[in-house]
Amino acid sequence: QVQLVESGGGLVQAGGSLRLSCSASGSTFSSYAVGWFRQAPGKEREFVAAISWSGSSTDYADSVKGRFTISRDNAKNTVYLQMNSLKPEDAAVYYCAAARAHFRYTLYRHEADFGSWGQGTQVAISS
Numbered sequence: 808q809v810q811l812v813e814s815g816g817g818l819v820q821a822g823g824s825l826r827l828s829c830s831a832s833g834s835t836f837s838s839y840a841v842g843w844f845r846q847a848p849g850k851e852r853e854f855v856a857a858i859s860w861s862g863s864s865t866d867y868a869d870s871v872k873g874r875f876t877i878s879r880d881n882a883k884n885t886v887y888l889q890m891n892s893l894k895p896e897d898a899a900v901y902y903c904a905a906a907r908a909h910f911r912y913t914l915y916r917h918e919a920d921f922g923s924w925g926q927g928t929q930v931a932i933s934s
Contacts, residue, residue: 808833808834808922808923809831809832809833809834809836809839809905809923810831810832810833810923811829811830811831811903811904811905811923811924811925812829812830812831812832812925812926813827813828813829813830813901813902813903813925813926813927813928814827814828814830814928815827815828815928816900816901816928816929816930816931817929817930817931818931818932818933819893819930819931819932819933820893820932820933820934821893821894821895821932821933821934822892822893823893823932824889824890824891824892824893825890825893825930826887826888826889826890827843827887827888827890827901827903827928827930828885828886828887829841829843829885829886829887829888829903829925830883830884830885831884831885831886831905832884836881836884836905837860837881838860838907838908838909839860839905839906839907839908839923840857840858840859840860840905840906840907840908840913840914840915841857841858841860841877841879841886841903841904841905841906842854842855842856842857842858842903842904842905842906842914842915842916842920842921843855843856843857843877843886843888843901843902843903843904844901844902844903844904844918845897845899845900845901845902845930846899846900846902846927847896847898847899847900850899852902852918853868854868854916854917854918855867855868855871855875855888855901856868856871856875856877856888857877857914857915857916858877858878858879858886858914859908859910859911859912859913859914860881860908860911860913861911861912862878862879862881863911863912864911864912864913864914865877865914866914866916870896871890871897874890874891874892874893875888875889875890875891876888876889876891877889886903888901888903890930893930893932894932895932895934897930897932898930898931898932899930900927900928900929900930901927901928901929901930902924902925902926902927903924903925904918904921904923904924904925905921905922905923906920906921906922906923907922
């Protein structure tokens with residue numbers, strides 16, 4: 808099992824950028840596919856982005872496509888979420904999650920696929 812810690816959240820103006828980090832420990836992170844999810848107040852948690860363990864495959868929710876970029880550095884046991892052109896509707900608690908994957912292109916979009924979760928980091932957007 809891998810332990811995850813998110814960081815990089817904060818308050819930013821609409822149109823601005825933030826980079827979130829998801830740092831892992833406790834297992835071979837390079838064998839895990841990772842996803843980012845977010846939950847706004849009063850709403851269900853939703854998928855944001857995902858990346859395979861090799862970094863060869865990525866996937867995004869339509870709402871963030873073209874604005875957010877997911878990447879990873881397995882040597883640093885870290886996955887990043889670069890968020891540009893932020894909108895008020897991007898405000899939420901952002902969570903990273905990890906799931907073991909054997910195939911280098913495998914990634915997941917559904918919460919039930921992930922066995923490890925971080926505690927979340929808050930992103931607030933001022934308009």
